[in-house]
Amino acid sequence: MLVGWPVLIAVLVPFFHNPKTRGILAYVGACGVMALTATMLVLWLRNGATAVELYAETEVIDHLMLAGELFLMCLIIWQSIRHKKYPVILLSVAQTAVLIWSEFTHPVAAAPHISIDSMTMLMFLIVGFVGGLICIYAVGYMKAYHHHHTEYTDRTGFFFSMLFLFLGAMMGLVASENLVWMYFFWEITSVISFLLIGYTRTEEAVNNSFRALWMNLLGGLGFAVAIAVAAATIGSVQLDDVVVEKAVIPVALLALAGLTKSAQLPFSSWLLGAMVAPTPSSALLHSATMVKAGVYLLIRLSPAMAGNMTGMMVSLIGGFTFIAASMMAIAQNDGKKVLAFSTVSNLGLIVACAGIGAEETIWAAILLTIFHSVSKSMLFQAVGSIENSLGSRDIEDMHGLLLRLPRLTYIMGIGIAGMYLAPFGMLISKWVALRAFVDAGNILLVLFLAYGSATTMLYWTKWLCKLVSLHHTKVKVQDVTRQDQYLSMYIHAACMLLLCLFFPFLATTVVDPIIMEIFGTSHMVLSMSVLTTMAVMLMSVLFVPSLMFLLTRSTHRHYVPIYMGGINEGDNTYFTNSYGEPEHLYLSNWYLRFDFGMRRLMRPSVAAASGVLIVMLCLIIGGAV
Template identity: 40%
Template structure:
C-alpha cells in the first residue's frame, strides 16, 4: 500500500485542515450570536469561499498524515462527553427510553475506553487522508457551501411564510455550518475516537435541523432521527472497544494496512467491522431505518439537501466503503452486498409509488446509498470504482434536485409532481435545470448511469445480486422519466419571466454546470482520483481510459461520442420546437365537444354539463405503495442484518 506524504511534505497543510474542520466550528459560534442579517450573509459567503478554496487546495496537495497538538485530544474527549450529555438531556426531556439507555451505555463505554483502555490518543495520528478522503472533503465543502448560500434566500421566504415574530436563522445557520465542519473532520479522521466525535456531532446537528420549525411533526421526526442514529452511535463506540481489545489500535491507517491479515488471522476482527458497518447503515438510513430520512423531509429544503447529498447519509456509506479493504473476501462482505442490493431494489420500488417530490428524492437517495453499499460488499476493484463514482455524481445531482424542489414549492405551494405539470410555462429556468438534473441521474453519457453500469457489471458471477441491481436500475428510470415527462406534458405558450434571488439562482446554475462538467470529465476524475485509491488498496484497477472512454475486459463505456450525439439531438429538438406556432399546438381529443372550464381544457359531458379534464400518472399503489412494500422490505433487510451478524461476523 502506498504511504501518504508526511505533514512536512505538504505546504500549509495545518492551515488547510484548520480552514476545513476547525474554522466552521468557530464561524458557527459567531453566527449563533449574530443578529444582523446582512453581516450574516457576508460571513456565510466568505465562509463558503474559504471552504471551497481550502478543499480544492487540499485535493491538489494529495494524501497526508497530520497530528495536531495533544491539547486537541483532550478537547475531543471533552466534546464527546458534552454531546452525549446533551443527547441524554434530550432523551429525558422527550421521555424517550431508547435514547436514555443507549446514550447512558455510550457514556459508560466511552469512559471505560478513554480512561482504562486507550491511555491517551497521542500515539495515533488524528488525521489521515488519501484521495477518497479528499474527494469527500471537496463534496462536503463545495456542495455544502452552495447549499448554505442557497439557504440565505430560501430561509428569508420560509420565515415570511411561517410569519415568525423572531427569526431563527442564527440557530439554523449555526448548525448548518457546524455540520460542514463535522463532516470534514469525520472524513479526514484517522483516529477512530476522533471520527466518533465528529460522527456524534452530525447526529446532534441533524436532530436540531430536522426539528428546526418546532412543529409537532418536526419534533416527532427529529426524535425518530435521533434515536435511530444514537443506536448507530452505540454500535460505533462498542466497535471501538472491541477493536482496541482485539487489534490493539484505533488507527484507521493501521487497520487498513493490516486488514486482510487480521481478517485471515481470526474472525474476531469481523465483529467490530459488523458493528461499524451497522453504524454506517443507520447513518445512511438503510432499511429498516429509512423512516428517519423520509421523516426528515419536514425540515426546510436546505436541510434536506444537506442530509441527502453531501453530508450525514454520505458519512454512512463513506465509512462502509472506507472499511471495505479490511473485510474483503469474507462472509461479511458477501452479506453486505446482498443487503445493499435488497435495499436498492426495495426503495427504488417505493419511489415508484410516490407523487410527493421530496419523498421520491428521499427513497431514491436511500436506494442509491444501498447500491453504493452493495458495491462495497462486492468488494472488487470494479465495484469500489463504481461506489466512489456513485458518491460523487449522486451528491451533485441530488443536491441540485432538492434545491429545485424547494424553489418550486415556494413558488407554486406544492411539492407534488402532479402540480408541476407544465412547470416550464411558470418557472422556465428552474424547470430546465430540474430536467437536466434528472437527465444526469438516468441517461447516458452522464456519470450516474456509467457508475450503475460499472456496479451491475461488477456483480457478474453473483446472479441474484446482479438481477436485483438490474431491476432496481430499471425502476429508477421509470420514476425519473415520469417526473421529467410530467413537467413538460402540458401545452404552454410563451413562458413567464422567472425572478429569483441571486443567492438562490447562483447555486442552481453552479450545481447544474457541475453535474454536466463532472460527467464530461469523468475519465479524468477516474484516472486522477478514483484509480489511485483502488490501486492502493486492491493492487490493481478495473478500467483503462482509451480515447476518452472507460474500457474493461467485459465492455466499454463510450463518453464523448455520446456527448456529441446528445448535443446534436438537443440542438435539432430545440430548432424544430421553435418553429411550432401557437396555431399548430392541438389539445388532445376528449371524447366530446371541447371547451374551456375555468380557463382550463375540458369537454361537454353527460347531460350537457362541462367537465374539466384532468391528467395524472399511474402510481400503482397496490404494488408500490408504502403500506404494501415497507413492511416486507424492513423484514427482509432485518433478516439479512441478523444473518450478517451471526453468519458473517461470528
C-alpha cells in the same frame, strides 16, 4: 483549519440578528469554506498528492474531545427528558461509557490522528463545494421559507450555525484516521442532524428527529463497541490497522454504523422522516454530508469486507435497499419523498458495491458518490424553490411546469437526466457495477440491479413527463427564487454537465488514484475508447434535441387543438362535458399505489432486512468469538 473555519462561522452566526448581515456572514463563511478547500487541494497537489499524516501527539485535544463527548451526552439526555423519550438516554450513556472505559483500560500507542489522502481530498471537495453552495442557497431560501410559514418561530441564526457546524464535523470525520476522533465527529453529525430535523418544533418534526437520533445512536453504539474491541484485541484504534488486520468484529460493527448512517433498510425511515425539515438541511443530509459519511466509512472498510460474511451482509442489505426503495418511490407523489427514496435507493447501490469490495465495484461506488452528491443537491434545491413558488411540492401540481417556471424546470431536467439516463455518469457506474456483480458471481445482486433499474426508470420518467407537458393554465405563478439560489443551482448544473463531459478525465485522474491507494493496484476498469464513446454519446443526447429543434423550427406548421373526448373548448384546458358545461382537464400520473405503496412494502422490507442483519451479525460475531 478546514474544521476550524466553519466552526468559527457557526459560533459567530447566532450573534447577528439582522438578516442582512447574517446573510453576508453566511456568504463569507461558504466562500471561505470553498476557498480553503481549493487551497488545500492545491497545496496537497504540490506536495506530490501523497497521503499526509498529522497530529501524532494530541493529549490536549483528546481531553477536549472527551469533554465534548460528555457534553453531547448531556445534551441528548436533556433533550430526551424534555420530550419524554427516555430509551434514547440508554443508548447515549452506553456508548459514551463504553468509549471511556476502553480509553482508560486499553491505552493504545500514539499514532497519526489525521490522514489526508486522495479519498479524503475528494470528500473535502464534495463537502466543501456542494455543502458551501447549499449554505449560499439557504440564505435566500430561509427568507422565503419564513415568509411562507409564519407559524414556525424564526430560528434562522441557529439553523445556519448548525449548517456550518455540520460542514466542520464532516471535514473532521473524513480526515480522521484515528477511530476515536472519527467517532467524535460521527456523534456530532448525528446530534446536529437531530437538531436540524427538529427545526420546526412541530410534533411530527420532534418525533422524526428522535427516530433519526435513536437509529444513529444505535450505529454510534456499534462504533463505540467496535473501538473498544479493536483496542482490546489488536491494540490499535487506527482505521488502517483495523482494515489491514481484517479484524472481524470491529469491521462488522463499523459496517453496522455505516449502514445506519447511510439510511439502509431497516434504518431508512430516519432519512424519509428528515423531510419535515427546511430544504437546505435535506439537501445537506442527502448529498454532501451525513449519508455520505456512512458511505465513506463503508468504502474505507471495503478491502476488509471483500469476500467474507460481513461483505455479503453489507452487499445484500445494499442491493435489497436499492430495489425496495426504488419500488416505494413509484408510489410517492410528494417531490421531496421521491427524492428521499431515490437517495436511499442509490445509496443502496453504493453500499452494495462497497460490500463486494472489488476494484471495479469501488470504482463504481466512488463515481456514484460523486454524481449522486451533485445531482441530488441540485434536485433538492430546485424542488425547494419550486415549493416556495408554487406553495406545493406535490408532483401532480408540477404539471406543465416547463411553461410556468422554465428555469427551474431546466435545472430539474438536468438533475433527473443525470440520475438515470444513458449515457450520463450514474448509468455508467451502474453498468460497471452490473459487470462486477456478475464477476463476483452474486446472482441476487444482479437480479436486484436488473429489476431495480427498471423501477428507477419509471419514477424518474413519469416525473420528467409531468414537467415537460405543455399545459397552459390560467393560474399565474410568480417565481420567487432569489438570485443566490439560482447562482447555487446554476453552478451545480454546470458542474453536473462538466462532470459528465469530462468523465474519462475524472475517471483517470480522480478515481484511479483512490483505487490505487485502497488496493495498491489499479487497472483500467473501462477502456479509454469506451469512455470516449460515452462522452460523444453524451454530446449527442444534449445536442440532438437542440439540433432537431433548429431544424424543425423553420418548418411551417398548422396548429390544431388536442383531442379530448369531449369537445375541446379551444384552449386545450377545458372540454364540454355531457351537461354542456365546461370542465377542467386534470391529468394524473401513475402511482401504482396498491402494488408498490409504502404501506404495502415498508413493513415486509424492514422485517426482511432486519432479519438478514440480525442473523448475519450473530453469525459473524459468533463465528469470530
